[in-house]
Amino acid sequence: MMATQAFAVNGAKVYIIGRTKEKLDTVVKTYGKDIPGSIHAIQGDITDKKDIARIYDEIKSKEKFVSVLINNAGISSNTLTTEAKTAEEMKSNLFDNADSNIEDWVDTYRTK
Ligand SMILES: NC(=O)c1ccc[n+]([C@@H]2O[C@H](COP(=O)([O-])OP(=O)(O)OC[C@H]3O[C@@H](n4cnc5c(N)ncnc54)[C@H](OP(=O)(O)O)[C@@H]3O)[C@@H](O)[C@H]2O)c1
Numbered sequence: 001m002m003a004t005q006a007f008a009v010n011g012a013k014v015y016i017i018g019r020t021k022e023k024l025d026t027v028v029k030t031y032g033k034d035i036p037g038s039i040h041a042i043q044g045d046i047t048d049k050k051d052i053a054r055i056y057d058e059i060k061s062k063e064k065f066v067s068v069l070i071n072n073a074g075i076s077s078n079t080l081t082t083e084a085k086t087a088e089e090m091k092s093n094l095f096d097n098a099d100s101n102i103e104d105w106v107d108t109y110r111t112k
Pocket of ligand 1: 111
């Protein structure tokens with residue numbers, strides 16, 4: 001968001017991408033008014049190749065080039081307690097906890 005604002009208030013045309021259209025529309029509405037540049041929303045999921053191709057096609061149809069590309073999409077993995085008094089307690093917190101699972105790691109790293 002801060003990168004979007006920094007570029008747009010300095011005159012850049014900025015495309016923002018995310019999965020949630022409402023969030024994107026809020027950014028356009030809140031930060032896209034009365035500025036030298038402009039902000040444009042494209043809804044899409046960057047873990048989906050079809051969506052990436054669609055986003056590419058949409059921007060290609062409107063622009064001759066992209067000057068700066070910021071890949072910053074991210075999700076947080078499940079929150080785990082990292083403080084522990086013993087190694088056993090740490091194992092219990094970080095490994096045995098049901099929230100600590102391969103699916104959660106894969107979801108997080110797939111996005112990154
Ligand atoms: N904030 C921190 O303290 C911190 C620290 C270290 C690293 N980071 C990393 O910095 C990056 C940005 O963090 P942030 O705090 O700005 O996070 P944020 O406010 O949650 O923003 C993440 C953005 O990524 C979008 N996104 C998530 N999954 C997506 C997907 N599959 N396709 C398209 N867009 C997707 C989200 O929108 P939708 O959910 O609508 O898709 C959201 O706009 C992340 O990679 C994060 O892991 C943050």
